[in-house]
Every structure is written in structure tokens, then in C-alpha cells.
Amino acid sequence: MRAYLTTIIEGGTEAYDLEIVEAASGFEALKTLPHHKFDAILTDINMPDINGLELVSFLKNHPVHRSIPIMVISTESRDEDRKRAAALGAEEYLVKPFQASELIEKLRRLLKVA
Amino acid sequence: MSKEDDRALNEFTGEAEELLDTLSRDLVELEAQGRDVRPEVINKIFREVHSLKGLAGMLGFGEISELSHTLEDMLDRLRMGKIEITRDLIDLLYDAVDSLNRLVIAINDPAVSGLIDITGLTRRIHHVVSSQPQKAHDDPFADLTLDEQTKKSLTEYEEHRLVENVRGRKHILAVEVRFDFSDFDEKLRALTELLSQSGEVISTLPAIDSSGGAGIAFRLLYGSTMNVAEVAALVPEGSVTSLRIAEPAGSAESVDAAAPIDVPEEDLSLRSISQTVRVDISKLDHVMNIVGELIIEKTQLDTLTRSLHQGEALQQARLTAHELTKIARNFDRKLNELQKSVIETRMVPVGQIYAKLSRTVRKVARELNKEIELVLRGEDTELDKVMVEELTDPLMHIIRNALDHGIESAEERVKAGKNPIGRITLNAYQQGNSVVLDVTDDGRGIDPENVRKAGIKRNLIAQHDPFDQVRAYEMLFTPGFSTASAVSEISGRGVGLDVVKKNLQELKGTIDIRSVPGEGSTFRIMLPITLAIIQALVVRAGGEQFAIPLTSVEESLRIYSRDIRTVERREVFTLRDFTLPLLRLADAFHLGHERDENPDSKWFVVVTRSGEKVAGILVDALVRQQEVVIKSIGERLKTIPGIAGATEVGEGEIVLVIDVGTLIEQFGGKAREMRAAVAWVS
Numbered sequence: 020m021r022a023y024l025t026t027i028i029e030g031g032t033e034a035y036d037l038e039i040v041e042a043a044s045g046f047e048a049l050k051t052l053p054h055h056k057f058d059a060i061l062t063d064i065n066m067p068d069i070n071g072l073e074l075v076s077f078l079k080n081h082p083v084h085r086s087i088p089i090m091v092i093s094t095e096s097r098d099e100d101r102k103r104a105a106a107l108g109a110e111e112y113l114v115k116p117f118q119a120s121e122l123i124e125k126l127r128r129l130l131k132v133a
Numbered sequence: 134m135s136k137e138d139d140r141a142l143n144e145f146t147g148e149a150e151e152l153l154d155t156l157s158r159d160l161v162e163l164e165a166q167g168r169d170v171r172p173e174v175i176n177k178i179f180r181e182v183h184s185l186k187g188l189a190g191m192l193g194f195g196e197i198s199e200l201s202h203t204l205e206d207m208l209d210r211l212r213m214g215k216i217e218i219t220r221d222l223i224d225l226l227y228d229a230v231d232s233l234n235r236l237v238i239a240i241n242d243p244a245v246s247g248l249i250d251i252t253g254l255t256r257r258i259h260h261v262v263s264s265q266p267q268k269a270h271d272d273p274f275a276d277l278t279l280d281e282q283t284k285k286s287l288t289e290y291e292e293h294r295l296v297e298n299v300r301g302r303k304h305i306l307a308v309e310v311r312f313d314f315s316d317f318d319e320k321l322r323a324l325t326e327l328l329s330q331s332g333e334v335i336s337t338l339p340a341i342d343s344s345g346g347a348g349i350a351f352r353l354l355y356g357s358t359m360n361v362a363e364v365a366a367l368v369p370e371g372s373v374t375s376l377r378i379a380e381p382a383g384s385a386e387s388v389d390a391a392a393p394i395d396v397p398e399e400d401l402s403l404r405s406i407s408q409t410v411r412v413d414i415s416k417l418d419h420v421m422n423i424v425g426e427l428i429i430e431k432t433q434l435d436t437l438t439r440s441l442h443q444g445e446a447l448q449q450a451r452l453t454a455h456e457l458t459k460i461a462r463n464f465d466r467k468l469n470e471l472q473k474s475v476i477e478t479r480m481v482p483v484g485q486i487y488a489k490l491s492r493t494v495r496k497v498a499r500e501l502n503k504e505i506e507l508v509l510r511g512e513d514t515e516l517d518k519v520m521v522e523e524l525t526d527p528l529m530h531i532i533r534n535a536l537d538h539g540i541e542s543a544e545e546r547v548k549a550g551k552n553p554i555g556r557i558t559l560n561a562y563q564q565g566n567s568v569v570l571d572v573t574d575d576g577r578g579i580d581p582e583n584v585r586k587a588g589i590k591r592n593l594i595a596q597h598d599p600f601d602q603v604r605a606y607e608m609l610f611t612p613g614f615s616t617a618s619a620v621s622e623i624s625g626r627g628v629g630l631d632v633v634k635k636n637l638q639e640l641k642g643t644i645d646i647r648s649v650p651g652e653g654s655t656f657r658i659m660l661p662i663t664l665a666i667i668q669a670l671v672v673r674a675g676g677e678q679f680a681i682p683l684t685s686v687e688e689s690l691r692i693y694s695r696d697i698r699t700v701e702r703r704e705v706f707t708l709r710d711f712t713l714p715l716l717r718l719a720d721a722f723h724l725g726h727e728r729d730e731n732p733d734s735k736w737f738v739v740v741t742r743s744g745e746k747v748a749g750i751l752v753d754a755l756v757r758q759q760e761v762v763i764k765s766i767g768e769r770l771k772t773i774p775g776i777a778g779a780t781e782v783g784e785g786e787i788v789l790v791i792d793v794g795t796l797i798e799q800f801g802g803k804a805r806e807m808r809a810a811v812a813w814v815s
Contacts, residue, residue, distance in 0.1 A: 046318040049339060049349065053314075064288060068318070069337045076286040077339040096209055099289045107285055 045069030049077070057087050059129050061113075064093040064100050072103055079108035088129045092117075142240065145192050149185060149237045156181045156230055157488030161509070164223050164491075172212070172294060172333075178226075179208040185233070197236045200251055203258050204229050210262060214293045225257055227492055277305060277376045283338050283354060291336045291354075298333060298356030306364055308353040310371040311342055317349050325353075327367065332357030414518060417479055424472050425762035429781050431468060432759060434461050476517070476662070483561045483570070484512025486525050490559065493529055497536050504543060504554045505536060511561035516568050520640055520660055524570075527633040527644075531572045531656045532557060534630070539576030539654055549651065551575065563662070567684060570658040579648040581605035587614065603745075606646040610634045638794055641682070641777065643744030659744065667763060669790065671756040671782055672739060674717075675724025678788040680761050680780055681750070685793035687740040689755055695732035697751075706738060706749055713740065713749045716797060721775060743794035750796075763790050774799035 040055055042048040045068040048060075060078065064071035071091055078084045090111040091104040101112045111129045113122060159178050163170055186201035204226075210216045232249050239245040274284060276299065287295065298305060308328070312320045325334050335354040342348040354376075357364060365373040438461055441454035487509045498505040516524070540546075540555035547553050558573045584605040588594040593611055594604075608614055612631040637644050641661050648654035661667065661684055669680035670689070690708075697704050697715060704715040715738070738749040761780035766789075775796030776789050 046321070050314075050318065068322075069339060070288050070291070072286045072288050073336065073338050076282055077341075080282065081341055096206065097289070103285065103288070 043067075045071075045074055048074055052084060057084075059088050059090065059126065061090045061092060061126075064091060064097055064104070072100065072107060075104050075107045075109050090125060090129055141192065145188060145194070146237055146240055148188060149197070150234075152181055152185050152188075153230060153234050153237065154485060154488070156185075157492075158484055158512075160223070160226055160230060161488050161491050163218075163226070168218055170218060172297070175208065175212050179205065179212050182208055194236070194240070196249075196251055197233060200229065200233060200236070200254065203255050207258050207262050212293075213290060214297065216262065222261055224495075225254075225261060227495070229254055229258070231492070276378050278378060279354075279376055280307075280352075282340075283307075283336065283352060286338050287336055287354075294333060294335050295354065295356070298335065301356070303332065303356040303358065304360050304364075305376045306355045306357060306361060307374050307376055308355050308364060308368055308371050309350065309373075310353070310368065311348050311350045313348050317351075321351060324368065324371075328353070328355055328357070328364075331359050412478060414479070417475065420475050421479075424468070424475055427468055427471075428760050428762055431461065431464050432782060434464065435759075479517050479519075480515035480662075481518045481521050482513050483516055483521055483524070483568070484509075484514075485521060486528065487512050487559070489525060490528060490532060494532060494536065494557065497533055501536060503536065503540055505540065506554050506556045508556060508558040510558065514561040514563055514568055516660065516662060523636065523640055524658075524660070527636045527658070528559070528570065528572070530630070530633050531658075532559070535572060535574040535576065535654070535656075539574040539578075541577050545577075564659075567659050567661055570660070571655050572658075573653060573655040575653040578650040578652055578654055579605065579609070579646065580650045584608050606648075609646065610644075638792075641684075641792070641794075643794055645744040657744075667761060667790075668758065669761045669780070670739065670758050671788065672718070672737070672750075672752040673754040673756055674752040675719030675722065677722075677724060678756060678782065678786070679718065679752075680782065680788050680790045681739055681741065681793065682777070682790065683758065685741045685743060687742050687747070689737055689739045692736050692738055693732065694730050694734045694736065697736075708738075708740065708749070713738070713747065715749045715751055717751045718791075719751075719753075721796060721799075741793045741797070743797060746797060748797040750791075750793075761790065 040051055040057075042051050045066050047068075048062070049069075062071045062074055066074075069077075071093070075089055075091065078087060078089060085108075088111070089104075089109040090113055091101060091109045092113045092115060093101060094115045101114075104112065111125050113125055156178060159174060159181065163174050163178065166174060182201050182205045186198050186205055189195075189197035189201060207216070211218065211222070216222070232251065232254055235245050235249045236251075239249065295305070308324075310321070310324065321337070325337070328334050333356045335356055338352045338354075340350045340352060342350050355364070359367070361373050361375045365371075434457065438454055438457040441450055441457065491507055491509065494505060494507045535557050536555075540557070541549070541551075543553040546555065552575075556575045558571070560569075560571045560573070562569055581600065581602050581604075585594070585600045585608075588600075588608050588611075589596055591613060593608060593614060594600065610630050610633075612629065614629060614631070634644055637658060637660070643659045645657045645659075646654060647657065661682075668683035670683055670686055671678055671680050673679075692706060696706055698706070700712065704717075705712045706715055707713070737752050737755050739752060739755075740747065740749050759782065761782065763778040763780055766776070766779045775792055777792035778790045779787050780790050782788050
């Protein structure tokens with residue numbers, strides 16, 4: 020699924036001039052944070068090391084990173100978890116599997132660009 | 134279909150079969166653990182079905198993908214504790230895996246597809262999912278002092294795990310640690326692994342380092358058999374607090390003693406599902422052939438060295454011989470390593486067929502209306518892949534037999550003071566270069582008298598023929614023999630134990646019976662670990678050389694003609710405290726090589742064993758011990774009993790490899806009417 024996501028997202032990189040940093044696990048995501056200034060963060064819920072909710076919780080309580088908008092991506096059956104992500108402060112969610120256009124639309128909304 | 138498509142298809146079927154195979158084995162484990170199943174097992178099954186769904190979906194196998202999807206949904210609910218493990222659910226899982234297997238087979242063999250009822254299966258799955266009452270969730274946080282942030286960051290699954298840990302009367306602890314940002318991932322993974330040995334790390338919440346340093350803090354929610362003090366001792370750098378308002382009723386320790394050891398779940402999820410690499414067996418055969426040829430080369434080197442040693446040669450030649458010996462020795466060591474590693478790649482755990490057996494037992498037991506407990510042991514015992522495949526049918530047959538004829542009805546069992554539930558144990562283990570498989574039942578056992586009566590009825594023996602337990606067991610393997618008064622649907626399929634024995638002999642294996650009337654029987658199968666290369670004793674008899682597989686050789690000794698006695702017209706030799714029946718190898722193959730015999734003429738006796746039968750093979754000389762590669766000798770010679778194949782023993786010299794099992798059997802059969810005879814010693 021990661022490969023699939025990456026393909027879609029990489030396609031987006033070229034078409035929309037986005038720079039993307041990929042992290043393969045929750046730990047990797049944490050390690051990447053200080054090195055970049057992110058405009059948005061997209062995260063799965065089921066991940067190795069720490070899960071998406073824990074990541075959202077960390078980010079939204081962080082003095083620096085709390086303002087980065089977050090989109091949570093998960094499958095239909097994780098409906099309850101999506102609600103929890105929203106309660107923790109995640110701004111947007113996307114249900115897998117999704118179309119590239121859906122992703123772009125939600126990303127636009129997240130970044131507040133027309 | 135293009136070649137590419139073909140390859141993709143083959144790869145899919147291979148991968149799918151492997152997944153389903155692992156899945157079947159995990160189901161056996163799930164069934165064995167029952168309601169106390171460890172969460173990793175369900176998670177693993179869930180991930181396997183998920184992988185299969187993805188795989189099938191990618192290649193457009195709609196039915197497989199849909200069925201896996203429905204199944205995945207059900208497993209997800211199971212994982213979340215929304216439905217419970219019941220008998221029906223396990224049956225359903227077995228049936229679903231069965232159907233998935235068939236669907237995969239149907240890709241190459243459309244005839245199978247008619248046998249698959251997906252709609253029925255899907256309906257059953259939906260039924261299980263919808264009819265099971267949702268388990269009432271008590272407030273998992275009622276007895277806990279859980280901080281708000283941790284509580285809010287739990288996924289639904291983690292919450293379920295927390296509930297299970299609370300129910301399991303585990304200590305619920307918060308472990309707070311702080312690490313340097315540079316290596317927190319390694320440190321935390323190590324800590325998680327350590328903690329997972331005596332509990333479950335339910336969640337890992339990162340937080341800003343409040344001490345103002347450059348580190349990162351983590352708050353671990355931990356369900357454990359250890360109490361605060363014990364965990365604190367284990368994690369000196371962290372702070373540990375109990376989250377339970379009241380300690381669990383009853384000592385946690387006493388509950389935990391029986392608790393299975395948790396495998397770190399995170400650990401599992403990081404690895405791929407299977408640790409195995411699929412290799413086309415024909416490629417391995419090829420490598421194996423090269424090894425075989427190398428062995429032949431090496432044998433020639435040996436021969437050359439020997440002749441140099443023996444020759445009345447110059448000093449220089451002796452030195453050369455010495456050098457050659459050294460080279461040969463090193464060559465040997467390397468060759469052994471290569472051989473061992475190649476053989477190892479061919480090895481698979483016998484557990485691969487356990488799932489199949491377990492399914493059959495469940496099915497047959499249901500048909501026979503008998504309640505059976507099947508105990509499977511030694512599933513990690515390894516055997517050559519080809520052997521494992523060939524072993525399925527004979528094993529299945531023996532187990533069916535035990536179920537049908539061995540295990541009594543529940544009433545009979547109760548009357549005999551036994552547990553109404555019959556027990557069949559399959560135990561596999563390695564013994565030297567052989568693998569032993571014991572199928573033991575606690576049924577009625579084999580009564581020699583019943584076997585004798587049945588034998589007389591079938592004209593296999595005469596009324597007054599001598600008869601004993603050994604004969605009785607032999608008779609069970611005679612073609613056309615069956616003690617069941619009515620040929621039953623289960624084991625009476627026109628195939629008897631004689632076929633089982635024949636199949637096993639083709640694998641160079643043996644089968645023996647031990648039985649105590651009223652207590653049960655054990656069928657013991659012994660197989661060499663691999664068929665390809667064996668250690669053999671090269672002997673000479675009647676002017677010819679033969680190779681005897683070392684696995685059949687107990688010992689060899691030198692005797693004189695005067696030591697050979699004749700008892701009841703059979704040639705025997707007293708070996709320590711028992712009488713060893715003898716077999717003249719030259720006579721067995723009708724080699725008209727007369728040797729003059731007087732009481733002082735020397736013989737060598739190779740004491741051989743095939744299963745429970747022991748016989749001494751009389752030969753003129755022992756030549757040497759060496760590794761041989763058994764080659765088939767073609768259809769025509771295949772029918773000659775006593776010969777397993779041929780091999781080259783250096784300088785292109787071909788010798789026949791003896792099949793001890795059929796040799797002593799065949800020779801014994803003839804000898805009863807002829808001059809010499811062989812009796813079996815147990």
C-alpha cells in the first residue's frame with residue numbers, strides 16, 4: 020500500500036510542484052520532523068513503531084509543529100479511529116482506496132489553496 | 134497468454150499456495166489455543182489473508198480477492214474482540230481456506246472450480262459476523278488512572294488490547310522514558326522487545342522532552358505479569374507507575390504461571406510473514422547433481438591416491454600420495470559443507486502437512502461420529518521437500534486407519550474405563566540421519582488372534598500355520614487384508630496398508646507396528662532425511678561389488694564358516710545374546726561364484742536392520758565406506774527386489790546399491806521353501 024501511495028503522491032509531485040519527504044514508520048516520521056518545515060503531514064493509522072493517532076497527538080501538543088495541518092489516511096473499517104484522529108486535532112481524512120483527484124482536492128483544502 | 138503473463142501467474146499461484154499453507158498452519162495453532170489465543174496469532178492470520186487479498190486483487194482474480202476480503206473483515210472483527218472464537222468460527226475458517234486453496238488450483242485446472250461454493254461460504258461468514266452478539270464493552274478505564282492524552286491516542290485495536298489485559302488481570306503500568314533524539318528509535322525498540330518478553334506494550338505515546346533537553350520522551354502503556362517494582366528494576370532509566378486504582382484480585386503471578394509467553398507483536402509486524410525463499414525444486418536437483426558429480430570426481434582422486442600409496446614406488450611418489458591425501462581431505466570437507474547446505478535448502482518442516490492432516494481428522498471424526506483429540510508434535514522436524522509431499526498419503530492412510538479401526542466408539546471406551554475422547558498423537562523427530570514419525574492411538578490395539586482368524590478367512594494362512602505377534606503385524610501389510618468386518622467408507626477404499634508400505638519403501642523408508650491389545654497401537658515410520666546422497670558400505674560378494682546404505686547397517690564383523698549354524702533349516706549366527714538370521718548376498722542374486730568352503734573359511738557379516746527386522750548379510754569382503762550418489766537404473770531393473778539403484782564408485786566402476794528392506798523380505802519369502810531361510814528377529 021505504501022508503494023501505491025507513493026506512486027500517486029510522486030505523480031503529484033511533478034504535476035503540482037510539491038516536495039515530498041517520505042517516512043516508512045512512526046519513528047522515521049519523528050526523526051524527519053526537525054529537518055524540514057512541512058506545510059502538511061499525511062499519515063496512515065496502522066504503522067510500525069507508533070501509530071497515526073499517537074503521531075497526531077504528539078504533533079498537536081508540540082509547541083512548534085502544532086500548526087502543521089494533518090491528513091489521516093486509513094481504510095473504511097477504521098472509521099472509529101478516524102473519529103479519534105479528528106478529536107485529537109487532525110484536520111482532514113481520506114479513505115483508502117482513493118483516487119488521485121480526491122487526494123489532490125483534500126490536499127488543496129488542507130493547504131488552503133484554491 | 135504471453136510468457137510474462139505466464140510467469141506472473143506461476144508466481145501468483147506459488148505465492149498464494151505458500152500463503153495458504155502458512156495460513157493453514159496458523160489455523161491449527163489458533164484452534165489449539167482456543168479462546169486463550171494469543172493476539173499475535175490472530176494478527177498473523179489477518180495479515181496473511183490481507184496479503185492474499187492484495188495479491189489476488191492486483192492480478193485480477195476477483196473471486197479469490199472477494200472471498201479474502203470478506204474473510205479479512207471477519208478476522209478484523211475477531212482481532213478487535215467484536216466476535217468470539219467458537220467451534221463454528223474455526224470450522225468456517227478451515228472451510229474458507231479450503232475454498233481459497235481450490236480457487237488457486239482452479240486457475241490451472243478449471244475442472245475444480247465447479248466444486249467451490251463461494252456464495253454459501255460468504256453467507257456463512259456474514260451470518261457469523263451478524264449473529265454474534267457484540268461483546269459488551271465494560272468501561273476499560275473504570276479501574277485505571279489513565280491520563281487523558283494516552284486515552285485519546287489509543288486506536289480501537291489498542292483499546293481492545295487494553296481491555297484484554299485488564300481482564301487477564303495483568304498489571305497495567307505506565308513506563309515513562311526519555312531518550313536522546315539521535316538514537317531514540319533503537320533504544321525504544323530494544324526496550325519494547327525487552328518488555329514484550331513478559332507482557333504487551335499496548336501503546337507508545339511520544340511527547341516533548343519536558344526537562345528542556347534535546348531529547349524526546351515516551352509514555353508506554355504496558356500490560357505485564359511483572360509488578361511496578363519488577364519493571365522499575367528492569368528499566369532503571371525510566372519511571373514506572375501502576376495505573377490500576379486497585380491491584381487485580383488474586384495474585385497476578387498465579388494467573389501468569391499458566392499464561393503463554395508473549396511473542397513481541399511489534400516485532401512480528403516488522404518482519405515479512407514468511408522467512409522462506411521459494412526455489413524451483415528442479416534447480417536444486419541440478420545443484421544436487423553437480424554435487425553428485427563432484428563426489429564421483431573425488432572418489433577417483435581417492436582411488437588414485439590409494440594406488441600411489443600401495444605401489445612400490447619411489448620416495449617422490451609417496452610424497453605426492455601424501456599431498457594428494459591432504460588435498461582429498463580438504464576437498465572432502467568442502468564437499469560435505471556444500472552437500473549439507475544444498476540438502477538444507479531442500480528441507481521443509483513436516484508441519485507443512487500437519488494442517489492437512491488435522492483437517493482430515495476433523496472431517497473423518499465427524500463422519501464416524503467419534504470425538505478425537507489430535508496431538509501434533511515435532512512440526513519443526515525437517516525432511517526433504519519431495520519426501521514430505523510423498524508422505525502425505527501414507528500418513529493420512531495410517532491416521533484414517535487409527536480413527537476407523539483403532540479408536541473405539543465412545544460407549545466402548547467408557548466401558549473399558551477410558552476417556553470417551555480418543556486420542557491420536559503424531560510425533561515427528563530426527564534420529565541420526567533418519568526422521569521418525571510415530572502415529573499413536575489409544576484405541577483397542579491389535580489382537581493377533583483376530584488377525585489370525587481374518588488371515589485364515591482370506592486364505593492367507595492355513596489353520597495350523599505357526600502364528601505370533603510378529604506374523605500378525607506382517608499380515609496387516611499383506612495385499613488384500615482387512616480386519617474390518619465391513620469395508621467402511623473411511624479406510625476401505627480398496628487401498629490397504631500394503632500400499633502404504635510400498636509407498637514408504639519407495640522413499641527408502643520402513644514402517645513398523647507396536648501394539649498392546651486394549652491400550653492402543655503405534656505405527657512407526659522411519660525415513661532417511663534425503664534420498665539423493667547416502668553413506669554406503671561397499672562390499673564384495675560372488676566376485677561383484679555392492680553398496681549397502683549405511684543407514685541400514687548396524688555393525689559388521691568377521692566370522693568363520695564354523696560359526697554358522699543351522700536352526701530349523703535356516704542359517705543363523707549367534708550374535709551376543711540373540712540369534713541372527715543370515716542371508717548370503719551371492720545366493721540372493723544367483724551369482725554362481727563358488728568359493729570353497731571349509732570350517733576355517735572367513736566371512737564378513739554385515740548386520741542390517743530394516744525397521745524391526747534384523748538380518749546378517751554374508752559377504753566375502755568389506756571394501757570401504759564412502760558416499761554414493763544413487764542413480765536410478767531404469768524401468769526394467771526396477772522390478773528386481775533388493776536393488777535400490779546403481780552408483781559409480783570411482784574409475785567409472787558401476788556397482789548396485791542394495792535395498793536392504795526388500796532384499797531381506799524377498800529373500801526370506803523364497804528361502805522358506807528353499808534351502809536356506811531367514812527369520813525375522815524383533
